[in-house]
Amino acid sequence: MSEQMNNKKSIMIVDDEKMVILALTQILSPDYTLYVVKDGREAVRIATQFAPDLIFLDIVMPDITGYEVLEQLKADEATSHIPVILVSGLDNENDRSKGFSLGACDYITKPFNSKIIRERLTHHLHDGSFT
Secondary structure (H helix, E strand, O other), X not given: OHHHHOOOOEEEEEOOOHHHHHHHHHHHOOOOEEEEEOOHHHHHHHHHHHOOOEEEEOOOOOOOOHHHHHHXXXXXXXXXXXXXXXXXXXXXXXXXXXXXXXXXXXXXXXXXXXXXXXXXXXXXXOOOOOO
16 A cells, blocks of 8 residues: 555545545645545445544534444444544534543544644654654
8 A cells, every 4th residue: 555655644534524625635745645535434434444544533424423433433443443533613522522432532623723733643643742
């Protein structure tokens, strides 16, 4: 696979909003191999097939919610180890708490700042260190 040849980490972006996809793609490329998915069912399929190093996952999507995607990923041995950062416009304690209880490693609210995206990504891809 190409990211293994060039040692790039792979990131999956799961969001149905074109502007969010464009923003995250701009922030993350060319440093990472990116998989962009616009719906939850496809996200589960792609994650199982390619096992990205980290997933940015929206909560509110048209087919199945990000919470449901997260539950399916964490229930599958092939994908349970993948860190999932929820990225959502939902900004209350109940939403964050639910995400963490289902296995999310982080929660970023929209609109987001590119510096925060990079810092959280670095933190979760490198065993919690910001180096």
